[in-house]
Amino acid sequence: MIDFTLVPDIERRLSPAAKRRPQRAHTTQLTIHRWGSDDIGFGHDDLEAFFLGDPEGVATVTISGPYRGKLHRINTWRRVGVPDDYKARAFVPYHLSIADDGSVAQWLPWLARGAHDRYSNRRAIANAVLGDFRDRAPSSAQLHSLRDLMKWMMWDHDFKRFARIDQGVLYVRGHDEELVNHHESPKGCPGDLLPYAEIAEWAQGAANIIDQGFNRF
Numbered sequence: 285m286i287d288f289t290l291v292p293d294i295e296r297r298l299s300p301a302a303k304r305r306p307q308r309a310h311t312t313q314l315t316i317h318r319w320g321s322d323d324i325g326f327g328h329d330d331l332e333a334f335f336l337g338d339p340e341g342v343a344t345v346t347i348s349g350p351y352r353g354k355l356h357r358i359n360t361w362r363r364v365g366v367p368d369d370y371k372a373r374a375f376v377p378y379h380l381s382i383a384d385d386g387s388v389a390q391w392l393p394w395l396a397r398g399a400h401d402r403y404s405n406r407r408a409i410a411n412a413v414l415g416d417f418r419d420r421a422p423s424s425a426q427l428h429s430l431r432d433l434m435k436w437m438m439w440d441h442d443f444k445r446f447a448r449i450d451q452g453v454l455y456v457r458g459h460d461e462e463l464v465n466h467h468e469s470p471k472g473c474p475g476d477l478l479p480y481a482e483i484a485e486w487a488q489g490a491a492n493i494i495d496q497g498f499n500r501f
């Protein structure tokens with residue numbers, strides 16, 4: 285018997301700017317990130333507050349180019365506040381976040397182009413797992429939600445239609461894998477303690493069952 289959860293419980297928290305994002309033409313990958321720190325927190329609310337209100341978070345998603353080019357403006361904003369027009373353009377750059385308690389929030393429409401990894405933004409959906417997996421493991425609730433999400437993304441007909449997954453193939457990669465493939469230094473994202481290879485296996489397992497013609501209806 286196949287252990288399959290139907291549509292996961294996803295809380296939609298799309299900002300106005302998120303709804304105006306350009307669209308991807310194709311989806312061939314799911315990129316996994318870690319997000320959060322002891323200073324800024326590890327909750328969905330902390331994620332939202334950072335990208336929609338914190339000078340560094342707003343600069344990350346509203347100003348293009350490398351980080352060092354944004355530093356002057358970030359420092360200015362720390363003194364005088366983030367201008368309203370920048371706040372209005374800010375959005376959370378991941379499609380999904382998965383918190384320690386296993387809850388899942390959606391921040392971008394499925395077809396929207398994210399701003400999480402310049403190498404895969406045009407073809408990937410981004411999952412941010414909330415936690416620092418360089419020094420601690422994800423919770424079992426978090427892993428459970430990730431597994432259900434992988435299966436659902438692979439199986440759900442509507443999801444595939446909305447996400448326009450190419451030929452049913454969805455590769456799962458950690459952010460560092462993209463960086464290293466492009467000769468950049470890894471950032472410890474998602475971190476060694478997040479078993480993203482195992483997560484990719486869950487996705488592959490679901491995809492294989494589809495290939496074998498299993499029909500859940």
Ligand SMILES: [Zn+2]
Binds near residue numbers: 317
């Ligand atoms: Zn990352």
